[in-house]
Amino acid sequence: MAISMGKGSVGVLTGVFIASLAVVVAVLLLRTYNLPELKVAWKGKGAPRIELEEDEREQLYEALKGALRIPTVSFSPSEQNTTALEEFKEYIKSAFPRVFNSSLVEYELVGGYSHLFNVQGSDNSLLPYMLLAHLDVVPATPEGWDLPPFSGEEKDGYIYGRGSLDDKSRVIDVAAQSGRTLFGVLIGLHFTLPKGILQALEFLFKKGYKPRRSFYIGLGHDEEISGRHGAKEIVKTLETRNVKLEYLLDEGFGVLDGVIYGTKRPIALIGVTEKGAITLNLTVNSPPGHSSMPPRESSIGILSAALSRLEQDQMPNRFGKGPEGAMFEQLADEFYFPLNIVMANLWLFGPLVSRILQRTPSGNALVRTTTALTIFNAGIKSNVIPQTARATVNFRIHPAETVNEVLKAMNTTIMDDRVIPSSDVPFFDPPSISPHDEETFGYQTVKRSITDVFLVEPVAPGVSIGNTASIYKFRALVIKDEDLSRFHGINERISKEGIETVVQFYFQLIQNSDTDIVPVQSHLEL
Numbered sequence: 001m002a003i004s005m006g007k008g009s010v011g012v013l014t015g016v017f018i019a020s021l022a023v024v025v026a027v028l029l030l031r032t033y034n035l036p037e038l039k040v041a042w043k044g045k046g047a048p049r050i051e052l053e054e055d056e057r058e059q060l061y062e063a064l065k066g067a068l069r070i071p072t073v074s075f076s077p078s079e080q081n082t083t084a085l086e087e088f089k090e091y092i093k094s095a096f097p098r099v100f101n102s103s104l105v106e107y108e109l110v111g112g113y114s115h116l117f118n119v120q121g122s123d124n125s126l127l128p129y130m131l132l133a134h135l136d137v138v139p140a141t142p143e144g145w146d147l148p149p150f151s152g153e154e155k156d157g158y159i160y161g162r163g164s165l166d167d168k169s170r171v172i173d174v175a176a177q178s179g180r181t182l183f184g185v186l187i188g189l190h191f192t193l194p195k196g197i198l199q200a201l202e203f204l205f206k207k208g209y210k211p212r213r214s215f216y217i218g219l220g221h222d223e224e225i226s227g228r229h230g231a232k233e234i235v236k237t238l239e240t241r242n243v244k245l246e247y248l249l250d251e252g253f254g255v256l257d258g259v260i261y262g263t264k265r266p267i268a269l270i271g272v273t274e275k276g277a278i279t280l281n282l283t284v285n286s287p288p289g290h291s292s293m294p295p296r297e298s299s300i301g302i303l304s305a306a307l308s309r310l311e312q313d314q315m316p317n318r319f320g321k322g323p324e325g326a327m328f329e330q331l332a333d334e335f336y337f338p339l340n341i342v343m344a345n346l347w348l349f350g351p352l353v354s355r356i357l358q359r360t361p362s363g364n365a366l367v368r369t370t371t372a373l374t375i376f377n378a379g380i381k382s383n384v385i386p387q388t389a390r391a392t393v394n395f396r397i398h399p400a401e402t403v404n405e406v407l408k409a410m411n412t413t414i415m416d417d418r419v420i421p422s423s424d425v426p427f428f429d430p431p432s433i434s435p436h437d438e439e440t441f442g443y444q445t446v447k448r449s450i451t452d453v454f455l456v457e458p459v460a461p462g463v464s465i466g467n468t469a470s471i472y473k474f475r476a477l478v479i480k481d482e483d484l485s486r487f488h489g490i491n492e493r494i495s496k497e498g499i500e501t502v503v504q505f506y507f508q509l510i511q512n513s514d515t516d517i518v519p520v521q522s523h524l525e526l
């Protein structure tokens with residue numbers, strides 16, 4: 001069928017072309033010259049903060065340092081440092097005596113090393129909520145670190161260590177909607193570790209606080225390897241007791257300061273959904289033998305070629321097909337000119353924005369299903385042709401795609417029957433979007449607590465690129481662009497100010513949850 005265009009269409013297209021060109025030039029200029037420095041002059045008062053004495057502050061830093069020194073590493077689904085997990089049990093008991101000795105707290109160990117606290121409120125008519133965190137960490141070797149990863153040492157106002165961001169500085173925050181069972185929200189759960197949560201509770205008890213609304217704190221011990229024995233057992237435990245939650249909060253985004261290119265001020269994002277995930281092991285077997293008589297193709301060669309195809313031939317850019325498009329449109333006013341115009345008109349500029357986003361790893365993660373090659377194993381000796389080569393590929397699925405679609409695309413890309421896929425961790429489609437309208441207590445309470453503590457606007461819903469399988473995902477930290485590589489990377493660290501803010505956030509959230517009235521959002525005067 002022929003496509004014809006009238007004069008009018010040509011005019012419109014020319015206009016669109018010129019507008020696009022202007023935007024491209026403007027974007028290039030913005031990239032060339034530094035953006036104006038962020039000048040944030042908040043006049044918002046926020047909520048009263050917990051006043052920490054100097055010795056309490058020191059106690060807070062020391063408690064985190066102590067936690068970082070216990071190497072609670074999850075190496076693989078079948079290997080964890082159980083000695084460290086044992087040590088951690090004793091550690092939290094000594095670091096948070098008021099929590100463990102309070103008559104308001106029921107404590108139990110779940111799945112061997114996970115911790116479940118039920119803090120009794122005075123009003124049983126209010127549904128409880130849940131805060132989640134995890135105490136396990138991914139492995140780290142000292143290479144490249146300014147300070148050793150399990151030393152809990154301090155430099156220039158930062159406390160360094162594996163887990164300082166993910167997730168030993170945080171406390172569990174999980175929130176399910178009224179009437180939803182935990183199982184529905186926690187499948188494949190990722191927990192984060194609970195330092196800030198327990199510390200906030202410790203300080204609250206010290207001040208004689210008694211909550212009105214009951215809440216749970218769940219600290220998983222195997223979140224980094226899918227939460228099979230921690231989170232899932234906690235879910236089972238609560239399901240058996242027919243527990244319903246008002247909301248559930250876990251780690252996730254944070255207050256993003258300069259992370260989204262071209263924004264005028266820090267933006268707090270609460271994850272209301274997240275990407276799906278598949279982790280596959282790819283194996284190639286071929287006859288072993290003497291390296292002096294190599295076959296034309298070896299297991300290593302076959303597997304490497306397949307992996308290279310996967311890395312080169314990424315899944316398509318889906319920008320705008322999932323909730324991330326709406327997120328940018330909602331935030332349009334937060335961008336400098338002319339990006340504000342661009343973001344408000346994604347129907348026109350969507351393709352341009354999607355191309356710009358995919359140029360950075362974090363932007364790319366928002367716009368497509370990502371393919372990450374994470375493990376490669378083969379060979380035992382320099383003169384032996386290996387029988388087996390094995391690699392692991394981790395896909396994070398864009399909300400507009402499914403597990404089945406990704407598997408199909410992967411097969412098409414590899415196109416080699418000798419590469420055998422298998423999986424030993426659960427995979428899941430991107431979950432549905434958690435409610436975040438003006439009537440939703442959990443979302444609005446988290447949002448209000450963010451504004452109270454960080455004095456930041458806007459607070460908007462977003463799509464989390466990491467997995468937590470919780471209802472709301474927020475990390476009470478200001479995250480700068482340079483921090484992104486520290487997650488699961490080298491020189492993971494948290495500022496002393498940052499760790500105090502985490503505590504302030506939970507201190508505030510726990511108190512803001514003590515009502516049945518959906519909070520009115522405060523607005524900051526600029």
Ligand SMILES: CCCCCCCC/C=C\CCCCCCCC(=O)N[C@@H](CCCCN)C(=O)O
Pocket residue numbers: 166189190223224225226227251252253254256259260261357362363366425465466467468479484487
């Ligand atoms: C324009 C770009 C905007 C992008 C903004 C990105 C901001 C990202 C902020 C923080 C990122 C931190 C990474 C989040 C980690 C989430 C938690 C986590 O590590 N979960 C694990 C669970 C593992 C479960 C076992 N399969 C994970 O996702 O690997």
Ligand SMILES: [Zn+2]
Pocket residue numbers: 138166224488
């Ligand atoms: Zn992690």
Ligand SMILES: [Zn+2]
Pocket residue numbers: 134166167190191192193223251
């Ligand atoms: Zn984590």
